[in-house]
Amino acid sequence: MKTTLTVNGRSHQVEHDARRTLLDTIRDDLGLPGTKKGCDHGQCGACTILLNGERVNSCLCLTAMHDGDDITTIEGIGSPDRLSALQKAFVEKDGYQCGYCTPGQIMSATAMLREVSEGAPSYVSGDLDGAALTDAEMAERMSGNLCRCSAYPLIREAILMASEAET
């Protein structure tokens, strides 16, 4: 099959098996290994990307279903010498240990901060019109991204730092 994707602003046509996931397409066909494969089950969040601006687990997306879609991976967020505010905050707060979940955490948090600013509620929000980014909101909204090193306290500090810098 052939599918056309826009990834980090560049258009790619990929030829693939009907059951190929976006994760495998991104890593193996497009050569962008920043998106990680942790469980391949949609449970760990290491493969989080932005699909038309929304965060998704790319291991649960079939490439064939995304013809014409716009994708942003960690490589599209910033490079080591041009980091985004969130990436800088993760460096500043040392928001990781082994680093394997980090790209997924950053992709997820990038979208999460926008969701909060747009007033999207979470499971723990008291109001359907959304809520401020409290500690409980952050814990709930980031609970889809596992960190086995359990660097959660510093991940949360980094996200908080970036959100405060934005507002």
Next chain:
Amino acid sequence: MSVAKPLPHDAAPLHVAGTARYVDDIPVPAGCLHLAFGMSPVAKGRVTSVDLDAVRAMPGVVAVLTAGDLPHANDVSPSAHDEPLLSDGTVHYLGQPVFVVAATSHLAARKAARAGTIDVAEETPILTVDEALAANSRFEGGPVVWTKGDPEAALEAAPHRLTGSVKIGGQEHFYLEGQAALALPQEGGDMVVHSSTQHPTEIQHKVAEAIGTPMNAVRVETRRMGGGFGGKESQGNALACACAVVASLTGKPVKMRYDRDDDMVITGKRHDFRIDYSVGYDSEGRLLAVDFTQYARCGWAQDLSLPVADRAMLHADNAYRLDAVRITSHRLKTNTQSATAYRGFGGPQGMVGIERVMDHVARVLGKDPAEVRRLNYYAEARAEGADASGGRFSAKVKGEPGKKLETGDLASRGAVEVESGPSGSRRYGGAYSPKPQGGNTTPYGMEVTDFILGDMTERLMETSGYAARRAAVAEWNEGNRLLKKGIAFSPVKFGISFTLSHLNQAGALVHVYQDGSIHLNHGGTEMGQGLNQKVAQVAASRFGVPLEWVKITATDTGKVPNTSATAASSGSDLNGMAAKAACDQIRDRMAECLAGLFQGKPSDVVFEGGEVRVGGEAMPFARAAQLAYENRVSLSATGYYRTPGLSWDRVKGAGTPFFYFAYGCAVTEVVIDTLTGENRILRADLLHDCGTSLNPALDIGQIEGGYVQGAGWLTTEELVWDDTGRLRTHAPSTYKIPACSDRPDVFNVALWDAPNRSETIYRSKAGGEPPFMLGISAWLALSDACAACGPGWPDLRAPATAEAVLAAVKRARG
């Protein structure tokens, strides 16, 4: 000085940009083959036929191998040569690799592996502790028994006695990066292997055996791991050997990466234990006699189970002086995954045993468990400065490191081949037990001279407001029928050193280039603990240059040979010292050269602030390096370190296995729902001893992460095997590790800032494993909450899942 600073990890910008490379991210040459294992569908039996025709017919398949196709050794064991890479005709657990498929893509290999038909004449598997005991299925001839004092007489004489038992579950490592290896064939049959491993030398050794070459034909490189936690000490052998064998046979590059389910089904986990106890105590709660029986389920192959079970025995005392104690350890062989190293290496299981005893005694006496704990502490060390040099050790370094080794697998913690004794118990206690050197000795006869938990406990009790909160919890529980709170304190005393003494050595290689930049390599591996950053800090501070001038390169068996696993929390202790030794040699050579050029004394040459000062001259470090080069001074050196003062006889259970102890303590408060068993950690206060911390930011990260992972082990992480031996929890959908929302709501973490009394690198202490056991306080707090439901003994098991909590609540209600 670059040490003792809270600097972030060295590869930080790469990690946040997704450009830090793991094995699966390395670009592979064209024509790379990918591997997948075909696995045993049953837990025990004899393989009657393996039909691989359908496998060979699958698209993309290049080769299919069974044991008979392996050209050399069929063994990936780190210890007893009892772990074939591919089944030798019998199968011993459900998931055991039987054949390996090489195909043109990862997916093609996986699909093809599923097409094989393995017929097995099934036998009844041995799965549980009781089944193993009944069948006398075990490693080593019989249980290992260590004794101090006369526990039988002391039990008899004690005014109070109780008995109990606790089941402690295992733990899946769930390193987020699964096992992976890449083999690149070289000219003349040489092999380069990239492996996600904590132990490159072990990979090198096993690969050399598998392709029939000496170790010098194999070079193993490890840039970093996406988590290890002990799961990459021996479990990477199978992938690396399979890749190297296929690469050697086909001449093509070969990669293997386990998918998550395969990883969880094939690889070993933390040992699950049952610990039975019989205790004598007085009415104050002082323990007068303890008799522990530890049953470790080791799985089908020996792997590292003997030293793991040893370490469980070595920590059966935790922080408490036991004058009359017997520890009996059964190492049971079962038809399950071969249990392996996991952060703490048996220590956590041993500690849970004695902490359960403390709670049980306190419950029966109606006392605050924290008070019973303190009553039983080892004696506090003398005031700081009285013996700050660690002078307690004899100067003797154990002389014959290889004496008992016949496996040739010298660099593995599983290396010691202890002769199996006659059947039945072997007792090393009684008349044979070591003479106590004084009153403050461990059950294995080591004097505890650096105990600081008395002071640390005092501090934590204050900062956490323990007494007031304990009263508040009791009051709150009076007013709440459905929700109950619990609070608990627990200490940690963890022994630092490999218990196989000869592993306590390390090497480093340092080059200073003529532009002043520094290249550093050491034998340790980076898995997120920040080891590279700590060792780089040591190097930067020796040369007095900014940290950015030091580059740490991938661990490489061609640069530093004969390394030990990065394990036993030893990484910075050993490699930091080795790097220091290498840097100091170069610095001394530079100083001598510059002193000659500028009419100064070598001892007066100062390396500081990026400058070198000599005889009134000051020059940039780069200029000094250039001068040294021009004057034909070698700017490259190897450094070597071995831990002094260790002597340990694991057969007798006597000696000084540890260089020092690392300490910590924790207070955790929880709440449970008595209708569902659901629970939350409300607050945790941790105080942990890293000596003079090399890097407080990294150490605090280890402490927080260790606590959460330890609490996860004892609460939500449950491994379930069905009665055919199939692991039913083989993905994160069924195996629950802590998420962001499982972190305690209030989380206060502090370092106990006092130098190590032993002479370690800048007087720091190891911090990888010890904080894991602070998580025990979360489990004890849950037990405390269950106990608030009624007068009965809740007998909470571990992990304390919601189901287990609910059952404990019912028992408490009676």
